[in-house]
Amino acid sequence: MGLFDGKKGLILGVANDRSIAWAIAEEIMKQGGECGFTHLPDKPEDDKKKNHRRVAKCLEGWEKQAKFLVPLNVQSDENIAEVMQRAKEEFGKIDFLLHSIAYADLRDLQRDTVETSREGFQLAMDISAYSLIAVCNAAKDIMSERSSILTMTYFGGEKCVPGYNVMGICKAALDASMRYMAYDLGPRGVRVNALSAGPLKTLAGSAAKVNEMLPLYAAMAPLGRNITHEEAGRVGAFLLSDMSDGITAEILHLDAGYNAMGSPGRLLDRIKEAQTKSDG
């Protein structure tokens, strides 16, 4: 018996086998769930269809449970509607929906937040925050009466994390959108939550400089280590399952406890040690 036996849903945001969405989807399918997947549309000039190919490769061996793979650009309402129509044809109603999507122009991530461009801000907000609202609206009529929507967020939306810059502002908007979606969809029995993950090496993660964050988290977090893709898979699946019934409008931190720290903790001890050595 699996946690997701008889459950069906949509996974938005797999780019490759390092994507957080893939870790969550794998756990759901291991537990018996059936999923529909999307990939970022390939540019017409890309003969190799890289985006499609990378996601299709992840799905190899999962043919029984991975029911379809279709393109999705969340900047297009028409495209979002097509994906929902496909899900309706395949599943009727769905029990879970994962939104694991973010994008900002690298130039905007690399400059000081105060210099964020207007176009860059609008683009990042559209893809990384508004898309949750658009997807919830398009999905609401096919969500079952006991279902769950999950989005992926980061601590940089709650506190200033230098380097995360415009994406931090997007995550703050995403977190607020998640709470309002939870309110609007609550009477339908649809829960909406956010999983706030610590740094993980992924495509989007490298743009957000996770490599710099990993040693900091390992040094400061109460658990004294970073989280893993497998943990993200299990906790994401938990929030998308009936096991988390009663939880909605919540940000769950999966970060080895980092967000609870009010001082650098053991990292400070290390700094003191280094200072003593250099003084002596």
Ligand SMILES: NC(=O)c1ccc[n+]([C@@H]2O[C@H](COP(=O)([O-])OP(=O)(O)OC[C@H]3O[C@@H](n4cnc5c(N)ncnc54)[C@H](O)[C@@H]3O)[C@@H](O)[C@H]2O)c1
């Ligand atoms: N990696 C981390 O450390 C970390 C930590 C906390 C939160 N997150 C969040 O997790 C989510 C998934 O990121 P990831 O780290 O797995 O990286 P990823 O690059 O694997 O996933 C990002 C996804 O967004 C999709 N996307 C971008 N623009 C799109 C568009 N216009 N339409 C449709 N899809 C689009 C990409 O195709 C990709 O599948 C993001 O919201 C990210 O901010 C990541």
